[in-house]
Amino acid sequence: MNVPSSVATLIVGIAITLISVWVGQNNGLLPTAASVEAAQIDNLFNAMMAIATGLFLLVQGALLYSLFAFRKRKGDETDASPIHGNVPLEIVWTAIPSAIVLWLAIYSFDVYQSVNSGGFMGSDHMAHAQSKVVNVSNQTQLADMGSGMANPIDDSLVINVKGLQYAWLFYYDGTDIVSGDLHVPAGRPVELNINAQDVIHAFWVPEFRLKQDAVPGAETHLAFTPNKTGNYPIICAELCGAYHGAMKTRVIVETPEEYEAWYSSRIVATSDNASDVAEASPHAGHQMASLTLNPDNLKDLQTPSVASQEIQALLSSAEPLTAPNL
Amino acid sequence: MTTAPITESAHHDEVSHGTPWKEYFSFSTDHKVIGIQYLVTSFVFYLIGGVLAELVRTELATPASDFVSREVYNELFTMHATIMIFLWIIPSLTGGFGNFLVPLMIGAKDMAFPKLNAIAFWIIPPTSVLLLLSFFVGPASAGWTSYPPLSLITNKAGEAIWIASIILLGTSSIMAGLNFLVTILKMRIPSMPMNKMPLFCWSMLATSALQLVATPVLTGAMVLLGFDLIIGTAFFNPTGGGDPIVYQHMFWFYSHPAVYIMILPAFGMISEILPVHARKPIFGYQAIAYSSIAISFLGLIVWAHHMFTSGTPDWLRMFFMIATMVIAVPTGIKVFSWVATVWGGKLRLCSAMLFGMAFVSMFVVGGLSGVMVAAVPFDIHVHDTYFIVAHLHYVLFGGSVFGIYSGIYHWFPKMTGRMLNEPLGKLHWALTFVGFNMTFLPMHILGLQGMNRRVAEYDPQFATINMICTIGSYILAVSTVPFIINAIWSWIGGDKASDNPWQALTLEWTTPSPPPHENWEIEPVLVVGPYDYGKNHKMPVNMPPAKAEPVLATGSTTQDEGNPDVANENSEE
Ligand code: HEM
Ligand SMILES: [Cu+2]
Numbered sequence: 097m098n099v100p101s102s103v104a105t106l107i108v109g110i111a112i113t114l115i116s117v118w119v120g121q122n123n124g125l126l127p128t129a130a131s132v133e134a135a136q137i138d139n140l141f142n143a144m145m146a147i148a149t150g151l152f153l154l155v156q157g158a159l160l161y162s163l164f165a166f167r168k169r170k171g172d173e174t175d176a177s178p179i180h181g182n183v184p185l186e187i188v189w190t191a192i193p194s195a196i197v198l199w200l201a202i203y204s205f206d207v208y209q210s211v212n213s214g215g216f217m218g219s220d221h222m223a224h225a226q227s228k229v230v231n232v233s234n235q236t237q238l239a240d241m242g243s244g245m246a247n248p249i250d251d252s253l254v255i256n257v258k259g260l261q262y263a264w265l266f267y268y269d270g271t272d273i274v275s276g277d278l279h280v281p282a283g284r285p286v287e288l289n290i291n292a293q294d295v296i297h298a299f300w301v302p303e304f305r306l307k308q309d310a311v312p313g314a315e316t317h318l319a320f321t322p323n324k325t326g327n328y329p330i331i332c333a334e335l336c337g338a339y340h341g342a343m344k345t346r347v348i349v350e351t352p353e354e355y356e357a358w359y360s361s362r363i364v365a366t367s368d369n370a371s372d373v374a375e376a377s378p379h380a381g382h383q384m385a386s387l388t389l390n391p392d393n394l395k396d397l398q399t400p401s402v403a404s405q406e407i408q409a410l411l412s413s414a415e416p417l418t419a420p421n422l
Numbered sequence: 423m424t425t426a427p428i429t430e431s432a433h434h435d436e437v438s439h440g441t442p443w444k445e446y447f448s449f450s451t452d453h454k455v456i457g458i459q460y461l462v463t464s465f466v467f468y469l470i471g472g473v474l475a476e477l478v479r480t481e482l483a484t485p486a487s488d489f490v491s492r493e494v495y496n497e498l499f500t501m502h503a504t505i506m507i508f509l510w511i512i513p514s515l516t517g518g519f520g521n522f523l524v525p526l527m528i529g530a531k532d533m534a535f536p537k538l539n540a541i542a543f544w545i546i547p548p549t550s551v552l553l554l555l556s557f558f559v560g561p562a563s564a565g566w567t568s569y570p571p572l573s574l575i576t577n578k579a580g581e582a583i584w585i586a587s588i589i590l591l592g593t594s595s596i597m598a599g600l601n602f603l604v605t606i607l608k609m610r611i612p613s614m615p616m617n618k619m620p621l622f623c624w625s626m627l628a629t630s631a632l633q634l635v636a637t638p639v640l641t642g643a644m645v646l647l648g649f650d651l652i653i654g655t656a657f658f659n660p661t662g663g664g665d666p667i668v669y670q671h672m673f674w675f676y677s678h679p680a681v682y683i684m685i686l687p688a689f690g691m692i693s694e695i696l697p698v699h700a701r702k703p704i705f706g707y708q709a710i711a712y713s714s715i716a717i718s719f720l721g722l723i724v725w726a727h728h729m730f731t732s733g734t735p736d737w738l739r740m741f742f743m744i745a746t747m748v749i750a751v752p753t754g755i756k757v758f759s760w761v762a763t764v765w766g767g768k769l770r771l772c773s774a775m776l777f778g779m780a781f782v783s784m785f786v787v788g789g790l791s792g793v794m795v796a797a798v799p800f801d802i803h804v805h806d807t808y809f810i811v812a813h814l815h816y817v818l819f820g821g822s823v824f825g826i827y828s829g830i831y832h833w834f835p836k837m838t839g840r841m842l843n844e845p846l847g848k849l850h851w852a853l854t855f856v857g858f859n860m861t862f863l864p865m866h867i868l869g870l871q872g873m874n875r876r877v878a879e880y881d882p883q884f885a886t887i888n889m890i891c892t893i894g895s896y897i898l899a900v901s902t903v904p905f906i907i908n909a910i911w912s913w914i915g916g917d918k919a920s921d922n923p924w925q926a927l928t929l930e931w932t933t934p935s936p937p938p939h940e941n942w943e944i945e946p947v948l949v950v951g952p953y954d955y956g957k958n959h960k961m962p963v964n965m966p967p968a969k970a971e972p973v974l975a976t977g978s979t980t981q982d983e984g985n986p987d988v989a990n991e992n993s994e995e
């Protein structure tokens with residue numbers, strides 16, 4: 097029963113390959129994918145996972161095998177054979193990782209390009225349309241355009257995001273809507289202009305696989321297209337103080353109809369009551385959130401954040417102004 | 423078995439009485455004393471940092487913030503990381519092993535600048551006391567990265583002390599780096615050209631270059647941050663028109679190279695330890711030596727991979743992504759070379775070897791996750807999550823700390839003249855290996871699934887995995903007990919170590935254990951390469967020059983055979 101070593105090597109090679117490919121496809125390590133971008137990033141992750149599994153098995157297998165096969169026998173006081181190196185082998189294990197890394201760089205570049213198709217990530221984006229083209233009072237026109245502030249160039253929904261200790265505020269561009277959670281319709285590109293009031297925060301939606309720091313004194317950008325309705329957490333990923341772990345809200349991806357309904361109700365509520373407050377004082381934004389936040393949502397949050405507690409307090413004091421629930 | 427027969431000095435017994443204990447508490451300029459001072463001091467801080475880590479894990483055992491206050495939680499993880507990095511890993515690897523081993527490995531009597539060496543060490547104890555005293559005023563709590571503006575507005579007194587400590591520790595590190603660079607380049611015995619230098623010395627060369635080039639930038643960042651904090655300038659403070667991102671660039675320009683300062687010496691030690699206990703030459707000497715230099719250089723141009731979500735421009739993200747991935751190639755070369763060194767050897771599975779092989783095994787995991795997070799689109803998802811926590815602990819604990827342990831088991835006999843107890847060592851190894859993986863492997867999943875880092879509370883869906891991590895961390899805490907008992911007990915009453923208990927070939931094993939002051943009575947001559955295992959013939963004792971009493975010599979095969987750079991000629995099996 098002497099299996100020739102080349103056959104053994106072949107079998108091991110095939111086994112490692114099969115396991116790696118399987119792990120790449122079936123690792124199930126990522127949460128639900130709820131944006132167009134997420135699918136591409138998951139493919140990249142799965143490909144890397146397959147390669148990593150292969151290399152992992154190769155190295156760990158060799159070490160484990162050595163541990164048992166090459167242990168010193170009792171009484172053997174001689175050395176092993178003096179092999180100082182092997183140039184072809186060394187070339188191989190330089191060339192193959194180089195090729196993998198090159199491929200991975202190109203692949204990642206490609207994914208980044210398409211995820212980032214609007215060029216909307218980073219702070220270097222210059223051509224962002226900030227102008228308020230649509231007047232809030234012009235309800236009919238809004239309805240025609242399918243709700244929300246439409247970017248004149250494409251159909252993107254533009255939302256200005258502010259991070260502050262310890263809450264997120266979402267200002268729907270071109271309207272007076274300020275919300276403590278992010279409502280977006282499925283299937284429509286969203287563009288976020290992100291800013292921070294006090295310290296650095298980071299806007300992260302694991303289900304979108306996207307993250308962008310919110311930096312005080314600078315504007316950063318994030319673009320995505322949600323494609324699966326549901327409620328997903330928005331998590332602050334950059335240490336921002338004692339209650340960093342509690343700085344959470346959620347993004348609510350709705351059908352266009354549901355979004356429309358929410359949007360209209362907010363337009364009414366905000367233009368009736370509080371549109372001037374936003375401009376009045378630096379804390380207005382904070383207060384605005386309290387006015388438009390849906391108290392039911394707050395109860396759903398698994399960890400009640402300080403911000404939400406604060407907002408709750410404000411809510412109770414400002415009860416008559418509270419916007420109608422969905 | 424290839425041994426380096428040693429003709430010991432006639433005065434052997436008188437010379438190797440060891441260092442009187444009082445000397446360890448003095449301003450000694452002996453590099454061996456300083457090395458051990460570094461090692462013991464830093465180990466104490468490892469224990470302190472470890473206690474902080476256990477407190478952090480205890481808070482995280484359950485989803486709610488219910489063990490310490492949220493403010494204290496942030497102080498705990500900030501001080502944990504600061505102590506582990508600046509008071510444990512960097513001082514023990516560079517200051518500890520670097521000091522003890524470099525002069526011995528190159529046949530020098532001491533470091534190039536012994537006084538500077540002592541000063542570099544003696545900066546550390548008062549600084550660390552200062553840092554610990556900040557617990558009384560509320561220590562820094564903005565993370566070890568200390569990003570403004572947060573660092574400018576929380577626990578200001580503690581933050582000021584933190585900044586002062588980092589500046590002082592950085593100064594100490596620069597002094598040490600300068601010393602290593604000059605020592606390695608200038609103090610080798612004449613018979614040792616660069617390409618016969620033990621690989622540990624190559625890695626220390628690469629490390630010291632990084633210490634010299636990168637650390638001043640950290641000092642600069644700290645000075646500016648200190649100005650912002652104390653006198654209200656606005657270098658980084660956006661309320662005064664400063665740019666907090668500039669701080670991140672300056673910080674990571676140092677702190678990425680710093681991760682290589684924390685791993686290159688361990689790479690070097692593993693390259694020494696594996697061949698000795700595998701009884702086989704190191705595989706690909708030159709590739710390992712030059713890859714250290716390559717890593718050191720590349721390490722200087724990848725820092726912004728820590729800033730992929732900071733609003734870094736697209737083209738910069740792509741540049742830093744590609745540069746970071748390129749580092750995987752020289753790193754991979756090392757890993758494959760170590761595996762090939764072990765492959766086909768005659769492995770002596772002592773504690774040093776077990777930790778050495780575990781180092782390779784665990785470092786690979788961290789290297790693979792490193793390449794993954796270098797890919798920008800994926801990093802945007804996992805940045806600042808527990809995936810990063812997992813990555814950094816696989817390289818820093820599975821890498822650096824396993825490397826330190828391996829080094830301690832390997833060189834303890836040389837340092838103290840006593841053998842460590844093997845069964846206790848193996849127990850230590852097994853507990854560490856299990857505890858480590860139990861603590862950090864599940865963290866990959868946490869990060870991927872959506873748990874951010876530096877949080878005192880988390881979503882209940884992560885409760886089970888966090889509990890596993892916390893239990894793992896308790897096993898890790900327990901694992902240090904057999905080690906501490908072993909180290910103290912063996913140092914006092916362990917078996918006496920011979921000069922060369924492992925039959926190793928590098929120069930430090932040609933002098934008594936522990937080595938006398940100034941290391942050798944007569945300068946040693948290199949007659950056998952550092953990795954020439956496998957000759958398997960009894961070697962005649964090298965005859966000393968006629969005039970002197972018996973001298974020290976390292977081996978007796980002819981000079982050509984002992985040449986690591988003929989490696990490639992006899993490469994076929
Ligand atoms: C193949 C080699 C490696 C690659 C490609 C790599 C890549 C990376 C990248 C891209 C990050 C940033 C991730 C993020 O924050 O989103 C990172 C973080 C980190 N790496 Fe590595 N790494 C490698 C090896 C190492 C080594 C050898 C060490 C130290 C011994 C190390 C220590 C760290 C630490 C401490 C962090 C986290 C810093 C922090 O945010 O607190 N890495 N690594
Ligand atoms: Cu935060």
Ligand SMILES: [Cu+2]
Binds near residue numbers: 677724727728
């Ligand atoms: Cu780095």
